[in-house]
Each structure stands twice: as structure tokens, then as C-alpha cells.
Amino acid sequence: MNYENDYQFNIQNSKLIIRSGRVPWIGEAARLAILPALISFVMLWPALLGLGVLAPTDIVAADPLIGGRSPSASRPPVQNPLLGDVVDVFIPWKLYARSEIWQGRFPLWNPYNGLGSHFHASLQSQVLSPFNLLWMILPPLWGLGVITALKWMLCGLGMALLLRVLKLGMLPSVFGSVALQLSGPVLGWLQWPIAEGLAWVPWMLWAALKWLDTFQLRWLAALSAFVAAELLAGHIETSFHSLAFLAVFSLAGLISGSNYELRITNYELWGRRYLIRGLAGLVAAGLLGLGISAAQLLPFLDILTSSQQWVVRAGAQVQHISMPTPTALMWLTPNGFGWPDAYRGPSNWVEANPYVGAVTLLLAAWTLASTILSVVTSRKRLLTGKTMLSPRKPFFWIALLAVSVSMAYGIPPLSFLRELPGFNTSFNSRLISVAGPCVIVFAAMGLDRLLFARTLPRGWAIVLIMLGAIGLLLGVGGMQIWFISSLDVGRYIPAWIAWAGVLFCLGAVLIFARLLGWLRPTAFGVLVLGLLLLDMMRAGWNFNPTSPRETFYPINDLTRFLVERGPEERIAIVGKSAESNTLLALKVPDYRIYDPMVSSRYVAHARLLTPETFRTGFREQDAHYTAHMVLIRPSAVQMAVVGIRWLVADASEDPNSWQPLPDAPPAFKPAFEQNGFRVWENIYAMPYAYFAPKIYVSPDEAAVRERMRAFTMDSRDEVQVEAEAPEMSPGAFPGNVRPLGSSPPAPGEPGENVHIVRRLPREIEIKISAGLTRLVVINEAWEKGWRAAIDGSPTHIYKANYVVQGVVVPTGKHTITLIYDPPAFRWGIGISLTALVGWLGLVYFSVKGQRPKPLPGGRADAS
Numbered sequence: 001m002n003y004e005n006d007y008q009f010n011i012q013n014s015k016l017i018i019r020s021g022r023v024p025w026i027g028e029a030a031r032l033a034i035l036p037a038l039i040s041f042v043m044l045w046p047a048l049l050g051l052g053v054l055a056p057t058d059i060v061a062a063d064p065l066i067g068g069r070s071p072s073a074s075r076p077p078v079q080n081p082l083l084g085d086v087v088d089v090f091i092p093w094k095l096y097a098r099s100e101i102w103q104g105r106f107p108l109w110n111p112y113n114g115l116g117s118h119f120h121a122s123l124q125s126q127v128l129s130p131f132n133l134l135w136m137i138l139p140p141l142w143g144l145g146v147i148t149a150l151k152w153m154l155c156g157l158g159m160a161l162l163l164r165v166l167k168l169g170m171l172p173s174v175f176g177s178v179a180l181q182l183s184g185p186v187l188g189w190l191q192w193p194i195a196e197g198l199a200w201v202p203w204m205l206w207a208a209l210k211w212l213d214t215f216q217l218r219w220l221a222a223l224s225a226f227v228a229a230e231l232l233a234g235h236i237e238t239s240f241h242s243l244a245f246l247a248v249f250s251l252a253g254l255i256s257g258s259n260y261e262l263r264i265t266n267y268e269l270w271g272r273r274y275l276i277r278g279l280a281g282l283v284a285a286g287l288l289g290l291g292i293s294a295a296q297l298l299p300f301l302d303i304l305t306s307s308q309q310w311v312v313r314a315g316a317q318v319q320h321i322s323m324p325t326p327t328a329l330m331w332l333t334p335n336g337f338g339w340p341d342a343y344r345g346p347s348n349w350v351e352a353n354p355y356v357g358a359v360t361l362l363l364a365a366w367t368l369a370s371t372i373l374s375v376v377t378s379r380k381r382l383l384t385g386k387t388m389l390s391p392r393k394p395f396f397w398i399a400l401l402a403v404s405v406s407m408a409y410g411i412p413p414l415s416f417l418r419e420l421p422g423f424n425t426s427f428n429s430r431l432i433s434v435a436g437p438c439v440i441v442f443a444a445m446g447l448d449r450l451l452f453a454r455t456l457p458r459g460w461a462i463v464l465i466m467l468g469a470i471g472l473l474l475g476v477g478g479m480q481i482w483f484i485s486s487l488d489v490g491r492y493i494p495a496w497i498a499w500a501g502v503l504f505c506l507g508a509v510l511i512f513a514r515l516l517g518w519l520r521p522t523a524f525g526v527l528v529l530g531l532l533l534l535d536m537m538r539a540g541w542n543f544n545p546t547s548p549r550e551t552f553y554p555i556n557d558l559t560r561f562l563v564e565r566g567p568e569e570r571i572a573i574v575g576k577s578a579e580s581n582t583l584l585a586l587k588v589p590d591y592r593i594y595d596p597m598v599s600s601r602y603v604a605h606a607r608l609l610t611p612e613t614f615r616t617g618f619r620e621q622d623a624h625y626t627a628h629m630v631l632i633r634p635s636a637v638q639m640a641v642v643g644i645r646w647l648v649a650d651a652s653e654d655p656n657s658w659q660p661l662p663d664a665p666p667a668f669k670p671a672f673e674q675n676g677f678r679v680w681e682n683i684y685a686m687p688y689a690y691f692a693p694k695i696y697v698s699p700d701e702a703a704v705r706e707r708m709r710a711f712t713m714d715s716r717d718e719v720q721v722e723a724e725a726p727e728m729s730p731g732a733f734p735g736n737v738r739p740l741g742s743s744p745p746a747p748g749e750p751g752e753n754v755h756i757v758r759r760l761p762r763e764i765e766i767k768i769s770a771g772l773t774r775l776v777v778i779n780e781a782w783e784k785g786w787r788a789a790i791d792g793s794p795t796h797i798y799k800a801n802y803v804v805q806g807v808v809v810p811t812g813k814h815t816i817t818l819i820y821d822p823p824a825f826r827w828g829i830g831i832s833l834t835a836l837v838g839w840l841g842l843v844y845f846s847v848k849g850q851r852p853k854p855l856p857g858g859r860a861d862a863s
Contacts, residue, residue: 028164029157029161031170032157032160032161032164032170032173032174032177033153033157035156035174035177035178036152036153036154036155036156036157036160036177036178036181037153039152039153039156039178039181039182039533039537040149040150040152040153041149042537043152043537043540043541043544044145044148044149044152044544044546046546047142047144047145047148047149047546048142048145048146048149050142051546052546052547052548052549053141053144053145053546053547053548053549053551053552054144054145054148054191054544054546055086055087055091055144055191055547055552056078056079056080056083056084056086056087056544056545056547057087057091057547057551057552057553058078058079058545058547058548058551059078059081059083059084059087060087060551060552060553060554060582061547061550061551061554062075062076062077062078063075063577063578063579063582064577064675064676064677065558065559065573065577065578065648065677066553066554066556066559066578066582066583067554068554068556068558068674068675069675069676070675070676071575071577071650071676071677072650072652072676073676077341078341079340079341079542079545079547080340080341080542080543080544080545081340081341081343082340082343082349082350083191083340083544083545084579085192085594086191086192087579087582088579088580088581088582088594088628089124089581089594089595090124090126090191090192090193091144091585092581092582092583092584092585093119093124093125093126093581093584094126094132094135094140095140095584095585096110096112096119096584096585096587097119097125097126097127097132097136098135098136098140099587100761101136102136105760105761105762106120106127107119107120107125107127107761108120108121108299108762108785108820108821108822108825109761109762109785109820110584110761111567111589111761111780112567112583112584112587112588112589112590113580113581113584113590113591113592113593113595114591114592114593114598114602114781115570115591115602115605115642115779115780115781115803115804116780116781116783117593117595117598117599117602117781118299118303118597118783118785118820118822120296120299120825121299121300121302121303121597121785121822121824121825122300122303122595122596122597122598123193123234123235123236123296123300123597124193124234124235124595124596124597125234126193126196126232126233126234127296128232128293128295128296129193129196129229129232129233129234130229130232131147131150131151131196132147134147134150135147141549141552145546148190148191148544151190151195151196151199152181152186152190152199153181154199154203155180155181155186155195155198155199155202156177156178156180156181157177158199158200158201158202158203158206159173159176159177159179159180159181159202159437159440160173160174160176160177161173161202161203161206162176162202162203162205162206162209162441163176163177163441163444165206165209165210165213166209166391166392166441167392168444168445168448169448169451171447171448171451171522171525171526171529172444172445172447172448172451172525173444174529175443175444175447175525175528175529175532176440176441176443176444178529178532178533178536179356179357179360179440179443179444179532179536180202180356180436180437180440182357182536182537182539182540183354183355183356183357183436183440183536184330184334184353184354184355184356184436185198185351185353185354185432185433185436186198186199187353187539187540187543187544188349188350188351188353188543189350189351190543190544191544192235193233193234193235193238194235194238194430194433196233196234196235197230197233197234197235197238197239197242198238198242198433199233200226200229200230200233200242201230201242201245201246201437202437203222203226203229204223204226204227204230204242204243204246205245205246205249205391207219207222207223207226207285208223208246208249208250208253208282208285209249209250209253209391210222211223211278211281211282211285212250212253212254212278215277215278215281216846217842217845217846218843218846218847220281220284220285220288220842220846221285221839221842221843221846223282223285223286223289224284224285224286224288224289224292224839224842225289225292225839226289227243227246227285227286227288227289227290227293228288228289228290228292228293230242230243230289231289231290231293231296231297232293232296236300237426237427237430238430238433240422240426241426241430241431241433241434242434243286244422245400245434248400249391250282252389252390252391252396253390253391254275254278254279254282255389256389256390256391256393257274288835288838288839288842290835291831291832291834291835291838292832292835292836292839293832294827294828294829294831294832294835295825295828295829295831295832296828297828298824298825298827298828298831299822299824299825299828300597301824302784302785302822302824303597303599303783304597306599306600306601306784307596307597307598307599307600308596308597308598308599308600308602308603309596309597310600311600311603313425314425318425318426318427319418319419319423319424319425319426319428320410320418321427321428321429322408322409322410322415322428322429323352323408323409323410323429323432324352325409327352327353328409329492330349330352330353330354330355331354331355331356331361332355332358332361332496332500333355333358333495333496333499333500333539334353334355334539335495335499335539336492336493336495336496336500337349337492337495339542340542340543341542351429351430351432352429352432354432354433354435354436355539356436356439356440356443357503357532357535357536358500358503358504358507358531358535359443359503359504359506359507359510359528359531359532359535360439360440360443360532361439361443361504362443362504362507362508362511363442363443363444363446363447363450363507363511363528364439364442364443364446365446366446366449366450366511367394367442367443367445367446367449368394368398368442370446370449371394371395371398394442394445397438397441397442397445398442400434400438401435401438401439401442402414403417404431404432404434404435404438405431405432405435407423407428407431408428408429408430408431408432408435409429447525447528450511450514450515450524451521451524451525452521453514453515499538500535503531503534503535506531507528507531510524510527510528510531553582553585553586555586556674556675557674558648558672558674558675558677558679559583559586559588561672561679562583562586562588562646562648562679563586563587563588565588565589565645565646566589566759567587567589567759567761568589568643568688568756568759569589569643569645569646569688570589570590570591570642570643570644570645570646570779571588571589571590571591571644571645571646571647571648572590572591572592572609572631572634572639572644572646572647572648573590573591573592573631573648574631574632574633574634574647574648574649574650574653574655575630575631575632575649575650576630577648577650577677579594579628580592580593580594580628580629580630581593581594581595581628591609591629591631591644592628592629592630592631593629594628594629599781599783599803601701601782601802601803602781602803604705604802605638605642605802605803606629608635608638608705608708608709608802609631609634609635609638609639610631610632610633610634610635612632612633613629613630613631613632633655633658633659634647634658635658635659636655636656636658636659636667636668636682636684636713637659637667637684637711637712637713637716638708638711639682639685640667640682640684640685640686640713640716641686641708641711641716641801642686642779642801642803642804643685643686643687643688643779644682644685645681645682645685646671646679646680646681646682647668647679647680647681647682648677648678648679648680649677649678649680650676650677650678651673651676651677651678652676653678655667655668655680656668665683667682667683667684667713668680668681668682668683669681669683684713684716686716686717686777686779687754687779688756688778688779688780689754689756689766689776689777689778689779690754690776690777691740691752691754691768691770691774691775691776691777692717692719692739692740692774692775692776692777692800692806693717693718693719693739693740694715694717694718694719694739695718695719695721695737695739695775696718696719696720696721697721697723697733698720698721698722698723699723700722700723701722701799701802704720704722704799704801704802705802707720708720708801708802719739719775719777719800719801719806720800720801720802721733721775721798721799721800721806722798722799722800722802724798733798733808734773734808736773737773737774737775737808738772738773738774739775740752740774751769751771752768752769752770752771752774753768753769754766754767754768754776755767755768757815762819762820762821763817763818763819763820764778764780764816764817764818764819765815765816765817765818766778766815766816766817766818767813767814767815767816768809768813768814768815768816769812769813770809770810770811770812770813770814771811772811773808773809773810773811774808774809775798775800775806775807775808775809776806776807776808776809776816777800777801777804777805777806778804778805778806778807778818779804780804780805780818781803781804781805782797782799782800782803782804782805783820783822784822785820785821785822785823785824785825786805786818786819786820786821787818787819787820787821788805788807788816788817788818789816789817789819790807790809790810790814790815790816791814791815792817795807795808796808797818805818
């Protein structure tokens with residue numbers, strides 16, 4: 001057979017379809033989008049109709065401080081307490097980004113959390129995410145539901161298109177679409193950046209396989225756009241896992257010769273061209289997508305090595321963190337440990353839930369059994385490129401499932417793959433989000449086979465029924481044995497029998513009825529799809545609640561008082577009164593922050609400020625509350641040094657009793673009280689910007705930290721400057737700087753003062769009058785993206801008091817300007833714009849190449 005001619009024929013045939021004006025996949029995609037859109041509407045309709053807000057803001061309203069209740073009062077029940085991060089982190093970040101962009105400022109810096117922190121570079125702020133950009137032009141409360149519904153619908157549609165390009169029928173493709181859209185990882189992480197990353201996975205796989213099937217430029221353009229969207233989704237770990245999935249999938253498709261089922265078995269001319277062209281296109285699309293997302297990635301990479309996340313992952317064996325073994329039972333039913341509103345199961349339920357449906361597991365088991373049976377009975381070789389490598393064959397998905405499950409649950413020997421670069425710094429437990437789609441594709445293949453299966457002889461059917469019954473009994477018995485040794489059998493087994501067990505039995509009955517010929521293919525497919533919808537929609541019905549609009553970050557007299565302090569007067573909230581980022585929605589300058597990419601210096605400073613937080617935490621969820629920076633008895637001295645002026649605590653607490661203050665008046669005086677909360681003012685707090693009264697130059701970071709640890713109220717005004725090597729000039733601290741307290745200005749010099757003229761999130765302007773060369777301390781977090789200028793001339797920013805900024809100013813009147821403008825962002829914008837121009841060129845040439853050629857008679861040439 002002439003493979004070269006056959007290959008050329010197929011390519012020409014694909015061009016013939018395009019040139020004749022028919023693009024079959026668009027109409028098919030429209031039909032496949034109907035059910036995902038309906039599911040999104042049915043599950044989210046109150047938010048989409050404006051009857052509430054798609055956010056668990058009842059958690060916010062139940063919070064004593066924000067909800068206006070006494071801290072000792074019991075909190076009212078909420079619909080899903082597992083979704084705290086949504087209202088504590090992601091929605092406040094969205095609101096802040098929206099506010100900044102609508103005021104004409106790009107949100108590079110956030111002055112309201114910590115001592116100020118990078119915002120855009122944290123990645124999970126999702127500033128440039130396509131969905132977030134769309135939300136910014138919509139009404140905010142209604143838009144939260146719209147973008148979630150759109151993200152959810154696109155996830156299901158992408159899976160349907162992928163299954164179609166894997167050559168499965170319409171019903172199996174729709175089945176897989178529902179299973180992925182309502183699966184545990186997508187449903188649980190629906191309002192996290194993780195779900196957005198997962199939503200783009202099937203689209204990337206679809207575009208990659210379409211490229212390998214047709215070699216048309218439009219699929220390269222699509223693939224590069226999907227790769228960029230994946231990287232802009234905001235969760236680098238999910239993007240890494242997803243792109244690794246894409247690489248394995250694409251390589252398998254390339255090697256197996258997925259192009260029109262042509263297998264590469266030798267080094268003929270056409271084979272080499274196929275490999276080179278296919279691989280070059282995939283690599284080019286990946287690089288183009290990487291370039292488009294550079295405006296987000298480069299700032300992130302710029303801060304990565306100085307972040308707390310880098311410290312954690314470099315110093316711990318995170319790749320060995322596995323899903324707890326009992327959570328594997330959540331493959332069978334997600335609610336065996338309880339519903340979201342009264343959950344008492346594994347603390348990481350959101351990321352431990354891999355549920356894809358009872359009937360999905362049954363169909364996947366059928367695919368496995370029938371595949372092994374067909375290989376054995378036909379005596380085919382097992383290890384061939386066609387059966388093992390092709391994404392259109394079951395063995396590829398079996399292998400990928402084995403790898404992902406082994407890495408997620410720590411099952412040897414495949415768990416050794418966690419030592420590979422990238423995976424050795426990942427929480428590989430989250431690879432169940434890769435295992436889920438593998439099971440779904442496997443199940444769709446099984447459904448496709450059953451729709452065209454021949455009727456089995458009655459004897460075989462009886463044997464299968466008996467085997468199925470035995471398997472069910474063994475499964476239930478095995479779970480009971482498991483629970484007797486590890487968990488509470490009295491809670492999970494009844495829940496499984498009451499719902500998921502019934503669905504397993506109904507699914508088995510449908511499969512046997514189809515094999516016996518009692519159900520026609522269409523009726524069987526519709527019933528199986530209905531069973532899946534019933535199962536998955538019930539499992540996820542109450543998971544993403546719509547809350548009343550009045551619960552959306554309400555404000556009361558207490559929080560209004562805190563808002564009025566402004567970003568220059570920071571506040572410390574003590575105890576579990578509110579989560580660490582929640583008050584960002586109101587623009588309260590809260591010292592606490594939950595951001596994995598926060599500077600490691602900030603975490604080290606927090607250990608000085610509130611050591612009890614890191615020693616004790618809260619017994620029920622120590623790690624959670626430590627990460628969210630719940631402050632326990634913070635030091636008045638450490639607060640004063642960095643200008644934290646206000647403290648909010650239970651009115652029954654007296655912060656003056658938390659630390660001895662010899663020979664000094666009490667540090668805190670009451671300023672405001674409401675609903676059992678009291679606001680205290682730290683009378684010793686240093687101002688936001690001031691001349692250093694005393695200066696001590698320390699040799700390095702460790703020395704500064706240790707000297708600050710020994711601070712007392714008498715030494716709080718001593719500014720620690722971290723020395724820099726002379727070869728880093730002008731970083732070396734100059735010797736002519738005089739502290740304010742020991743060096744009065746020369747006679748005739750004007751009075752010395754520091755005056756803040758302008759304070760924007762990423763721009764600070766200060767006017768000073770100095771009698772001598774002074775050090776001005778600015779209580780804004782030191783980050784390398786800040787630039788300083790005196791009267792327009794660049795100057796150096798020193799690390800003062802371990803975490804804030806210091807600028808040396810000469811004698812006289814001057815204007816200091818500080819701007820947060822990291823070079824990585826400027827470089828990223830330039831690369832992104834260049835890549836975007838290249839992508840538009842690719843789109844242009846792909847469209848131009850599909851236009852029909854005119855014939856001499858004026859008609860379009862369809863050949």
C-alpha cells in the first residue's frame with residue numbers, strides 16, 4: 001500500500017470539506033453544548049436569574065465581626081462551610097482587582113493585606129484570566145454566577161468534543177460531558193482557580209489531536225490559545241499537571257500515528273515527515289501559548305524564589321504527600337462522610353473527592369473486562385503501538401489512570417514517578433483530577449461498545465449476572481472489613497447503601513438488559529445518561545450555594561470604623577473573628593494575609609509578632625488557621641515597630657496583659673466598642689513614614705531578626721538596616737546618615753518633617769524637609785519591584801526593620817516618590833504582546849488557507 005498517497009489523499013479530503021464551506025464540527029459543537037448549558041442553568045439558576053449571589057457569603061454574614069454579632073454568640077449554620085476560601089480569598093481578590101482596573105490602575109500591589117503584598121504576581125489573583133476579564137465588565141454579583149456557569153459549561157463541552165475526536169458516538173460523548181462537568185474535582189473546586197485550569201484540559205487535548213489528524217494551522221492557533229488560557233487560570237500546580245497530561249497525550253498520539261489511523265511502523269519518507277511536522281507544530285503551539293501568558297508568568301517567577309511557598313516546598317518532601325487511604329472510598333460515593341452542611345469526614349474533602357458516578361465506574365469496569373477478553377480471545381499482541389499508545393485505544397487510558405492513581409495515593413511502584421522534576425515539588429495528591437477524566441473516557445468507550453454490542457447467549461448472561469452479584473457482595477464486605485480496621489462503619493456503609501449502592505445495582509441491571517437484547521441501543525443510552533444525571537446532580541446539588549444578596553460582605557459601625565483608618569494605619573485582628581483576607585472586600589488594612597506566594601520575610605516577621613500562632617494554633621484545624629494567619633496575643637512592641645496602630649479583640653480581653661511592659665504606660669488604650677468587640681489603639685505605634693530616631697546597621701538578615709526579637713518599648717524606635725556588600729554599591733549603607741535623636745540639625749536649617757502627599761496602592765509620594773542627611777522609614781513591605789526617586793533621580797531602597805523600606809535623603813526639602821513597577825511585569829507585557837501578534841498572524845494565515853479558490857467562471861473551487 002502507498003502510505004504517502006493515502007496520507008496526501010486524506011489531507012486533501014479534509015481541505016475539500018473546508019473549502020466547500022461546510023465545517024461539520026461547529027454544528028456538532030452547538031448540539032453538544034446544549035446539555036452542559038442546561039446543567040449549568042439548572043444547578044445555578046437562582047444566581048443566573050439574579051435571585052441571589054453565587055458565593056457562600058452566608059459564611060461571611062455568620063462571622064461575628066462582619067455580621068455584627070457578639071464573638072461569644074454561637075454562629076448560625078451555613079450551607080457549605082468547606083467553601084471558606086472562596087469568600088475569604090478569591091472573591092475579595094476579584095473585587096480588589098476590579099476596583100483597581102475600573103480606576104485605571106493595574107493591580108500589581110495590594111496595600112490592604114500584610115504590610116502590603118504583591119497582587120498580580122501571586123498568580124491565583126487571576127487578573128488576566130479570560131473569565132476574570134469577562135467578569136470585570138459584568139455587574140459583579142450577577143457576574144459571579146455567569147462566569148461560573150460559562151466555565152462549567154465549557155468544561156463539559158470540551159469533554160464532549162474530545163470524545164468525539166476520539167471517534168466515540170454522540171451518546172457516549174454526551175455521557176462523558178456530564179460525568180466530567182459534575183465530577184468531584186470540578187464540582188468541589190468550581191469557584192477556585194483549580195477548576196478553571198481543569199476546564200481547559202479537554203480543550204487542549206482536543207486541539208492537539210485535531211492538529212495531528214489534519215495538520216491545519218487553525219488547530220495550532222486553537223491549541224496555543226488553550227495553553228495560554230490554562231497558564232492564565234491562576235493555579236500553577238494544576239497547570240503543570242495539565243500540561244504534563246497534554247504532553248503525554250500528544251506524544252502518544254504522535255507516535256501511534258493517530259493521523260487517519262496510519263501507524264508509523266518504519267522510517268519511510270511519509271513517516272518521518274509526519275513525526276517532524278506534528279512535533280514541530282505541537283512545540284510551536286506550546287511556546288506561543290507560553291509567550292501569550294508571559295505577562296502573568298514572569299512576575300510570578302520573579303517572586304517565586306523569595307516566597308514562603310518556595311521555602312515550604314524546598315524544605316519538605318511534598319511529593320510524598322498522598323491522599324489518605326480512606327478517601328479512596330469517595331470514588332464510590334462522595335457523601336458517605338456527610339453532606340457539606342454537616343460534614344465530619346476527611347478535612348481535605350474538597351480535593352479528596354474524585355467521584356465520577358456509579359454508572360461511570362460500572363461502564364469503566366465493563367471496558368476493562370471486554371478489552372482484556374478481546375485481546376485474549378483474538379490472540380492479539382498486547383504490546384503494540386496501536387493498542388498501547390493510541391489515545392483512541394483503552395490501554396492508553398489504563399496506563400495513564402494507573403500512573404495518576406499511584407502518584408495520588410502513593411501506591412508503589414509507580415509512585416516513584418513523584419521524584420521527577422516538577423512532580424518532586426508538587427502536591428501530587430491532586431492528580432486524582434487527572435485520574436477522573438481517564439475513568440470517564442474509559443466509561444464512554446464502554447458505553448460506545450455496549451450500544452453496538454451483540455446479544456449474548458443466555459448462558460453467558462447468567463454467568464455475568466452471577467459474577468456481578470458476587471463482585472457487589474465482595475465489594476460491600478471488603479468495605480466493611482476496611483472500616484472495622486480504620487473508620488466508622490456505622491456512618492459510611494448506610495449512606496452508600498441508601499444511594500450509591502442502589503445506583504450501582506440499577507446500572508448493572510441496565511447493562512445486563514442491554515447484553516440480553518432487552519433494551520435497544522438508544523433506549524439503553526438514554527436510560528444510562530438519565531441515571532448519571534440523577535446521581536451526579538443529587539451529589540452536587542447543595543455544594544455551590546446561592547446566598548442572599550444582603551450577606552455579600554455587609555458593613556456595620558465597627559467595620560466602618562476600621563475602613564476609615566485608611567491603608568496607612570494598619571490593623572491587627574485577634575482570634576478567629578474573621579478570616580485573613582475577608583476584610584479586603586471592605587478595604588480594611590488588615591495585617592493578616594493568606595497567600596501561598598507571600599514573601600518568606602513576612603512569615604518570619606509574623607513569627608516575631610505573634611509567636612503563639614505558630615506554637616499552638618487551634619486544635620481542630622491547626623494548619624488551616626496558621627495558614628490563614630489567625631493572630632494570638634500579638635506583641636505590642638513588634639506592632640509598634642512596623643506601624644500597626646490598631647488592634648481588634650474580644651471586649652473581654654485586655655491586650656495590655658499579654659506582655660510585660662516595665663517602666664512604660666500601657667501600650668493599648670480603648671478607642672471603639674461594639675457587639676462585644678473592642679478596638680484598641682497602640683499609642684507607641686510608629687507613623688507610616690518618619691525619620692529614623694536611631695539607626696543600627698546589622699550584618700545580615702538573621703542578625704536583624706534576632707535583634708528585633710529582643711526589642712522592648714525603649715528600643716522600638718531603633719531602626720534596623722540590613723547591610724549590603726560594598727560591591728553592591730549603591731546598596732552599601734552610607735556612613736553620613738544621622739539618626740534624628742542624636743544629631744540635631746545645623747543652626748539656621750528649617751524644621752524637619754515628613755508629609756505624605758499621595759498614597760495610592762502602588763505609588764507613594766512623600767515631601768520631606770531634612771536638616772541633615774536622614775533615613776526615612778516607610779512602613780510598606782520591602783519587595784524588589786519597588787523603585788524610589790528623590791526629586792526625580794533614582795535612589796536605593798534599603799531593607800529596614802526586616803520587612804519595610806528605608807530611603808536616605810540629603811539635607812533640604814525634597815520629594816520622595818516610590819512606585820511598585822517590577823521589571824518582570826514590563827518584560828512580560830512586551831513578550832505577551834509580541835506573542836499575541838504572532839498568534840493573530842497564525843489565525844490570519846489559517847483562515848486565509850481555508851478560503852475557496854475562485855474558478856475562471858467566477859465560481860468557488862471546492863477542490
